[in-house]
Amino acid sequence: SLHSESYILHTTTLLGNCLPNCLQEQLRLQAQVRLLEYRVKQQQVKIVQLLQEREIQYSDRGDENSVIDLGEKRQYADCAEIYNDGHKESGFYKMKPLQSPSEFLAYCDMSEGGGWTVFQRRSDGSQNFDRVWADYEQGFGNFVLRNGEYWLGNKNLHYLTSQGNYTLRINLIDFEEERRFAQYTNFRVADGEGSYWMTCGEYSGTAGDSFTGGFHPEVKWWSDHRGMKFSTRDRDNDNYEGNCAEEDKSGWWFNRCHSANLNGVYYKGPYTAKTDNGIVWYTWHGWWYSLKSVVMKVRPADFEPNVV
Numbered sequence: 001s002l003h004s005e006s007y008i009l010h011t012t013t014l015l016g017n018c019l020p021n022c023l024q025e026q027l028r029l030q031a032q033v034r035l036l037e038y039r040v041k042q043q044q045v046k047i048v049q050l051l052q053e054r055e056i057q058y059s060d061r062g063d064e065n066s067v068i069d070l071g072e073k074r075q076y077a078d079c080a081e082i083y084n085d086g087h088k089e090s091g092f093y094k095m096k097p098l099q100s101p102s103e104f105l106a107y108c109d110m111s112e113g114g115g116w117t118v119f120q121r122r123s124d125g126s127q128n129f130d131r132v133w134a135d136y137e138q139g140f141g142n143f144v145l146r147n148g149e150y151w152l153g154n155k156n157l158h159y160l161t162s163q164g165n166y167t168l169r170i171n172l173i174d175f176e177e178e179r180r181f182a183q184y185t186n187f188r189v190a191d192g193e194g195s196y197w198m199t200c201g202e203y204s205g206t207a208g209d210s211f212t213g214g215f216h217p218e219v220k221w222w223s224d225h226r227g228m229k230f231s232t233r234d235r236d237n238d239n240y241e242g243n244c245a246e247e248d249k250s251g252w253w254f255n256r257c258h259s260a261n262l263n264g265v266y267y268k269g270p271y272t273a274k275t276d277n278g279i280v281w282y283t284w285h286g287w288w289y290s291l292k293s294v295v296m297k298v299r300p301a302d303f304e305p306n307v308v
């Protein structure tokens with residue numbers, strides 16, 4: 001609107017020097033100002049439309065089948081092995097960790113150094129994450145699309161992370177398109193008999209340490225997710241007299257209850273609800289902001305990309 005403002009100034013100056021009978025000129029100029037204002041508005045609308053179209057095109061890129069079939073020649077324990085066998089394209093690959101009785105598909109993120117096995121993705125709220133124990137145990141969601149939302153399954157997560165020393169990386173994006181990450185050493189998920197309890201080591205990153213409550217010593221007793229069993233609405237293993245999974249509508253390693261709830265309800269940014277049940281990472285946006293995008297992935301700590 002800068003154009004029309006300078007034009008108004010110019011017009012006012014002209015009118016100041018004007019004789020009383022130049023009313024017609026005044027009207028003409030006023031009409032011109034209105035026309036210019038109208039054009040500026042139209043252009044602003046166009047700019048907004050173009051930005052929206054670009055946004056849609058960008059997100060459409062994830063709307064493609066990205067299952068990559070390597071045949072049955074070789075079995076892979078995780079995406080790190082697939083990467084180092086020369087397959088550097090991101091997509092869903094079949095793998096079979098050492099102890100796993102069967103193969104399964106997981107998305108291999110071959111960016112950020114490559115070799116990452118993605119076990120959770122949130123991108124658009126298209127999948128329901130308010131699910132029972134059996135679903136979280138087996139895994140659920142979309143295992144075809146690049147941006148498909150899914151949970152790999154606690155069983156598979158156990159088989160993956162019990163193969164060695166795995167690094168956990170959590171990538172977060174908010175609705176301003178800002179990106180942050182949190183990384184943890186020594187991430188491991190126990191078996192079903194241990195109710196898939198989770199442990200991890202040291203934090204590094206830009207999103208703050210919401211996973212182990214490391215952001216303040218006084219919150220650790222209720223917000224540290226380490227050592228916690230997995231909970232779902234039909235299997236309450238949390239440290240709270242109520243049922244965290246039921247109140248927060250997700251399956252997670254709830255304590256009492258959380259400072260990170262990445263399987264929460266897909267709201268769009270700031271939200272209001274009875275409980276903090278959004279996709280929350282407390283140390284970045286607090287309890288009442290639900291993130292736009294989450295990726296949780298693992299890679300062996302001793303991974304060294306094989307340059308082919």
Ligand SMILES: [Ca+2]
Binds near residue numbers: 236237238239243
């Ligand atoms: Ca409880």
